[in-house]
Amino acid sequence: MTLKSLFLDLNSYFASVEQQVRPQLRGRPVAVTPVMADSGCCIAASYEAKKFGVRTGTRVREAKQLCPGIELVKARPRLYVLMHKRVLEAIERCIPVQAVHSIDEVSCRLDPRERTPEEATALALRIKASIAEHAGVWMRCSIGIAPNRFLSKVATDMQKPDGLVVIEKKDLPQKLYSLKPIEIAGIGPKMSERLLKAGITTVEQLCAKSEKEMEKLWGGVVGRRWYLWLRGEELPEGPTHKRSLGHQHVLGPEHRTDEGAKAMAQRLLHKAAERLRHDGYAAQRLTLSIRMREEGMAPTGWRRASWSVSASLGPACSDTATMLEALEELWKQRPAGVPTLVDVTLTELVNTQSQTLPLFQGENRRTRLSKAMDLVNEKYGANTLYTSSIHEARASGSGGIAFNYVPDLELPDTVRERGEGAMSDEELVKLIERMAKVR
Numbered sequence: 522m523t524l525k526s527l528f529l530d531l532n533s534y535f536a537s538v539e540q541q542v543r544p545q546l547r548g549r550p551v552a553v554t555p556v557m558a559d560s561g562c563c564i565a566a567s568y569e570a571k572k573f574g575v576r577t578g579t580r581v582r583e584a585k586q587l588c589p590g591i592e593l594v595k596a597r598p599r600l601y602v603l604m605h606k607r608v609l610e611a612i613e614r615c616i617p618v619q620a621v622h623s624i625d626e627v628s629c630r631l632d633p634r635e636r637t638p639e640e641a642t643a644l645a646l647r648i649k650a651s652i653a654e655h656a657g658v659w660m661r662c663s664i665g666i667a668p669n670r671f672l673s674k675v676a677t678d679m680q681k682p683d684g685l686v687v688i689e690k691k692d693l694p695q696k697l698y699s700l701k702p703i704e705i706a707g708i709g710p711k712m713s714e715r716l717l718k719a720g721i722t723t724v725e726q727l728c729a730k731s732e733k734e735m736e737k738l739w740g741g742v743v744g745r746r747w748y749l750w751l752r753g754e755e756l757p758e759g760p761t762h763k764r765s766l767g768h769q770h771v772l773g774p775e776h777r778t779d780e781g782a783k784a785m786a787q788r789l790l791h792k793a794a795e796r797l798r799h800d801g802y803a804a805q806r807l808t809l810s811i812r813m814r815e816e817g818m819a820p821t822g823w824r825r826a827s828w829s830v831s832a833s834l835g836p837a838c839s840d841t842a843t844m845l846e847a848l849e850e851l852w853k854q855r856p857a858g859v860p861t862l863v864d865v866t867l868t869e870l871v872n873t874q875s876q877t878l879p880l881f882q883g884e885n886r887r888t889r890l891s892k893a894m895d896l897v898n899e900k901y902g903a904n905t906l907y908t909s910s911i912h913e914a915r916a917s918g919s920g921g922i923a924f925n926y927v928p929d930l931e932l933p934d935t936v937r938e939r940g941e942g943a944m945s946d947e948e949l950v951k952l953i954e955r956m957a958k959v960r
């Protein structure tokens with residue numbers, strides 16, 4: 522009864538979605554790229570392409586050399602978000618999704634009845650069948666089952682594609698020895714190098730370290746967490762408590778207009794909301810502050826004035842659309858004057874990442890959509906997807922905000938690029954539905 526977590530990782534997600542909705546691509550080497558040019562980057566490769574050495578990050582030019590017959594496909598982020606939702610629904614027919622970690626990764630907490638290897642394996646097979654039925658046979662995934670979430674994720678990396686790996690407490694730590702430290706999720710190149718310097722080249726050596734030694738390796742309590750994770754212990758997660766989250770921006774002279782300031786406020790709110798969700802919080806209140814120059818008493822003509830107002834967002838708001846509506850109302854109350862600085866802050870934060878609270882419990886469609894957008898933005902890099910209101914801020918060219926997570930993989934603005942021939946969300950959903958039936 523030691524199994525508690527189930528982790529699911531969709532295999533070669535973007536490439537698989539394309540193969541799913543375009544059966545002629547199935548079984549063929551496919552690479553997805555945001556830019557159809559030799560200098561562009563592959564953001565996903567099908568397993569057939571991976572065999573030729575094409576990976577995420579491979580340049581298009583190089584991909585063509587490695588695999589002359591490769592099918593290059595232009596990325597369709599909205600399709601991937603819609604498929605993501607479809608897959609989530611398929612999973613939730615079998616088990617509630619506890620957390621969405623990226624566009625192709627989710628975790629679930631096993632019910633006490635599902636904690637034996639037999640029951641958990643049966644559940645995993647039901648999930649795979651449900652995804653095949655509702656999203657399509659080409660949407661394969663690797664499922665890992667383990668005593669904690671950390672190990673369940675590690676288990677998904679042990680068998681690909683279409684994997685199913687169970688790590689029981691009694692298998693620990695030997696079952697992990699087949700991996701290299703760098704193959705363990707959470708050990709990046711930097712940490713790997715640090716381990717190397719400490720003479721650790723295998724997971725076996727890592728597992729032999731004491732709690733104290735692990736703390737030293739990671740430089741603090743994180744090391745202790747790793748020590749316990751590797752042993753199958755479950756630890757309470759979630760970031761430390763936070764009271765508010767906000768951003769402010771000094772407006773350049775060209776943006777010191779009502780429209781410029783408003784577009785910036787919206788943009789800042791998008792950024793804060795994304796961050797809020799990323800950190801696992803919801804907000805109860807939104808505060809808008811504007812610093813202005815206004816014609817005043819001083820003989821020099823101008824004096825500075827600050828103005829601030831706030832509104833309730835309800836018990837636990839994490840969706841951008843609701844926040845933007847609240848901002849719209851607040852904006853109407855602003856006094857006249859030339860804006861020089863805007864500040865948008867979310868306050869009265871509540872933690873939504875408690876272990877017992879399913880992530881999507883009681884959430885509306887808007888929150889789900891906001892989260893899905895974050896996922897694509899995170900995976901692809903900045904500004905892949907955003908709503909029309911933020912569009913103005915971008916168009917106005919007010920720079921200075923770093924949205925980038927993966928700058929190298931940046932996508933062009935697909936919303937703006939949506940020209941003739943592009944499909945609407947409704948059409949994409951219909952396509953997904955239709956193709957789910959094609960075996």
Ligand SMILES: [Mg+2]
Nearest residue numbers: 530531532625
């Ligand atoms: Mg994946």
